[in-house]
Amino acid sequence: MIKDYPLKIELPINEWQEVMEPLLDLQDNLLQMSNFASTTDLLDCDECTVFHLLRELLHLGLHLGMFQGEDDDASIQSVMNVRKRRGVVSSTTNKRKKKILKRKDADGILLSLFAQLPEIMENSSPNEQLIKLLNDILHFESSEIARRVRFVSDAQKLVDLLVYLIDEKNALNRIQPDATRKATLLALDVFARAPILPSSxxxxxxxxxxxxxxxxxxxxxxxxxxxxxxxxxxxxxxxxxxxxxxxxxxxxxxxxxxGDAGGNDLPMEEWRQSSIPSSMRAQVMLGLAKAIQYFHSMGIVLHGEFGSNDVFLDSALHPKIRCLCSFSRIPLEQSSKAWFSPTDNIFSFGCLFYELFSVVDTKPSSSTKQRRHLIADRPYKYVWQLIQECCAEDLGNRPTMDEIVQEIESWTID
Known part of the structure; x- marks a missing residue:
């Protein structure tokens, strides 16, 4: 059923909701298991896991099945209803709540946060007290906090809050250094445990x-x-x-x-066709290397067909990526594993570097072996050496993105 979507599934919104309730209950039960620390706790079979099946059904029903319906308001409401389900606050007795709220540990702070989230997030932007509680939470390891999120509704509320504050960077940046990065890591860890998406x-x-x-x-x-x-x-x-x-x-x-809010993004595929100094091309590729380095540092791998049509430049020529990706926190089905490899991202970067200096399309849909033969005309010496390393046939000889960034930063190209 999942593999045939969206062609063969046409359920009304209300029927999707009926199907989702028992699955959401099952997900809540999984989250409350003491040994369910992460998605890798469930055993793999040859093709999939129970975890894969549950996640895909929930994503399909909560987020993607709604596109089969005609009522957009009902579709959006089906997503928002997740926030109204039973959570830690409604499931904890008043006596126990009082004891936990007195504590200054992760459980006490998190319960205080969830106790305030429903009213605040529905009616207004987060107040100072809520931001302070999030500040306290971000001092803990993200994986430790994620393990304490034991209901899908709480996961939805927390991710919606994190996305709102990540978009409003000033709210996060003023509470502690690197708060935006910590909030992003927490959102990723919560998503790895519960298959929810931001409402926005x-x-x-x-x-x-x-x-x-x-x-x-x-x-x-x-x-x-x-x-x-x-x-x-x-x-x-x-x-x-x-x-x-x-x-x-x-x-x-x-x-x-x-896209960006100002509409100034320019596809790299178009930009590279113009007459551009070598120093500027190298600077753009350094920016792209830092972008891929950021993805990898967050545990995210780009699709194997990543190419110049997936890169956009802003008004200051800073590269930004739009590409299918996967999270290392979430095990892939066997059929998808071949498409997501950090070493393939290194190879694609080498191809893009060659494209930028030679204005040759290396066709990312072609196999690695086919694309290697396209690299014939040698550009600038340092560039060519790095391209060779990135496209090395032996995967173990390819540099990491950290090494690539360090190498390009050492160059002096006129």
Whole structure:
């Protein structure tokens, strides 16, 4: 059923909700298991896991199945209803609540946060008390806090809060250094335990700059991870997902509509065709190396067909990425593993570097072996040496993104 979506599933919204309730109950029970620390706790079979099946069904029903319906308001409401389900506050007795709230540990702070979230998030922006509680939470390891989120509704509330504050960077940056990065890591760890997406992509907006269709064959788990990354990652490095829509300009299917708020992004594929000094090309590639380095540091791997059509430059020529991706925190099904490898990202970076200096299209849809033979004309010496290292046939000889950034920063190119 999952592999055939969206062509063969046409359930009304109310029926999706009926199907989701027992699955959400099962997910809540999993979250409350003491030995369910992460998604890797469930055993793999040859093709999938119980975890994969549950996640895909929940993503399908909560976030993607709604695009089969005609009532957008009902579709959005089905997502928002997750917040109203039973959570830690409603499931804890008053006597126990009083004891926990007196404590200054992670459980006490988190319970205080959830006790305030429903009213504050529905009626106004977070107040200073809520931001202070989040500040206290961010002093703990993100994985430790994520393990204490034991209800899907609490996961939804926490992720919605984190996304709101990540978008409003001033609110986070003033509470502690590197708060935005810590908030992003926490959101990723919560997502790895509970298959929820931020509510914001499903609220329709006016920015429609880079529509990207979800074509047949892309697994639901990859689509959901790409949407999540497009909402929470640092916008210095990613083209954000602004809206998820059913159909776009008369075309069928589910579309990820991404872009910057000012509409100034320029596709790298177009930019590289113009006459550009070598020093500027190297500077752009350094920016792209730092963007991929950021993705890898957050445990996120880009799709194997990552190419110049997935890179956009802002008005200051800073590269931003829009590409299918996967999270190392979430085990992939066997059929998807071949498409997501950090070493393939290194190879794609080498191909893009060659493209930028030679204005040759290395066709990312071609195999690694086919693309290696395209690299014939040698550009600048230092560039060519790095390209060779990135495209080395032996995966163990390819540099890491940290090493690539360090290498390019040492160059002096006129």
């Amino acid at each position: 992509p499903f609220l329709h907006g006016d920015n429609k700059l880079h529509p990207h269709p979800w074509t047949d064959g892309i697994p639901i788990q990859i689509l959901s991870q790409t949407i999540f990354a497009g909402r929470i990652l640092d916008r210095r490095y990613i083209v954000p997902v602004l809206v998820v829509e059913r159909g776009f300009k008369g075309k069928d299917g589910v579309w990820l509509v991404s």
